[in-house]
Amino acid sequence: MQFALNIGLQFHTPEEYFLGWKVAPFCLPAFDPRECTSTGRLYDPPSASLTSSRPEVIVAVGFPASGKSTFFQTHMIPKGYLQVSRDELGSWQNCVSKCREALRKGQSVVIDNTNPDPESRKRYVDVANAEGVPCRCFNFSLSLDQAKHNNRFREMVPSDVKHAKVNDMVFHSYK
Template sequence: MWDKLVESENGSIGIERSESFYVGDAAGRTKNNNRPKSDHSCVDRLFAMNLGLKFYTPEQFFFPNSSQIEEDFLLPKFNPLQLTENSSDFNEFEPENVKIPNSSQELILLVGPPACGKSTFSQKYKDNYVIINQDELKTWQNCFDKCKKVLENGSSVIIDNTNRGLDIRITIRDSNCGGGAKYCDLAKSLNIPCRCFIFDCSLAHSLHNNEYRKIVDENGGDEAHKNINEVVIKTFFAGYKEPKLEEGFDEIVKIRFKPDFQNEQHRRIYGMYLIGSVNM
């Protein structure tokens, strides 16, 4: 919206950002003696912060001598700017000495919410692993059947699905299945190790990534992710069960989200607050 204003909707008049300001009442202010309710959100304050503008609440702007001129406020827990500034300062793997790609055949099961970087991660290793994804194959059963076939043919596999709970990770619930087959059991029946890679990404971070993806996907070409919304992401977290070695994994690896930007414009957008809620 701001870029549109600057580029074409201000009559070719230059904008002095340092002299500009934004006034809004969605400021993330908390309840106090003068304010019986907290603000419904902090999107106005975040809008100003994203643009580097001075921000005022209506009370601060219109009644500068009011007792409400300075009030406590909350910002979202997830600060995307920290990731853009420190993205090169950490190893994305835990433990740090993780070996991938593996020289021997294996099965890797990815676990993580939508918009946490699973598919981007998988594509880095597409020359070494067959990537199996339910967005393409449509059903859990199809994913399992293809995994079995690929492993039997001697190739390694990455299962690029959310795999949020035990019922999804371990037991096939499809009514057409003969019952009870497990990814880990499948790997062990073929004497192939099975590792689990967990993507360490909070609800707020996932929602941010999803909004960022919508913004930078200018041509609308990301068909696999076009229907992912807040409800889909929250549903993952509502049913999430953290994987354990007891499920049959040979190793569990945690992956920290490490952004990789195509250009400086994408980095700038990612560093903005894109989600206005302070409750996540």
């Protein structure tokens, strides 16, 4: 039914079409990508500077598949920020070490993990404080349904960005 909807075709079940049954009830998913627009603000407040000329740490917070990696690849990495990701480094300990190493070289860092709780975020705040650099948090706010949609989409579409497979248990545990 969703495929037919996406390409503008009428949809009928075999029972409806061949046996004349009444239209079967169907509920569309809560998230409808047709309602998304690209006219919204990229970040808030709009007067804020997205990047800094001085070293800093940016800690991402958001569901898996909320667009963190894509955002950083598009807006931060080209400006010289180092992307630190548990998907690539394997553990939070390795991420903290990589962050500290980059800051000591004078490089800004984006922490591209879900960072769902104060404890996980504090690790990077502490490193930033120890190295005397500011630390900001970028909150990627979207619904669970949209994150699941994004996850399914990235499973179907080839990409240069490597993503770990995410199942419902991971989404609900983050929530």
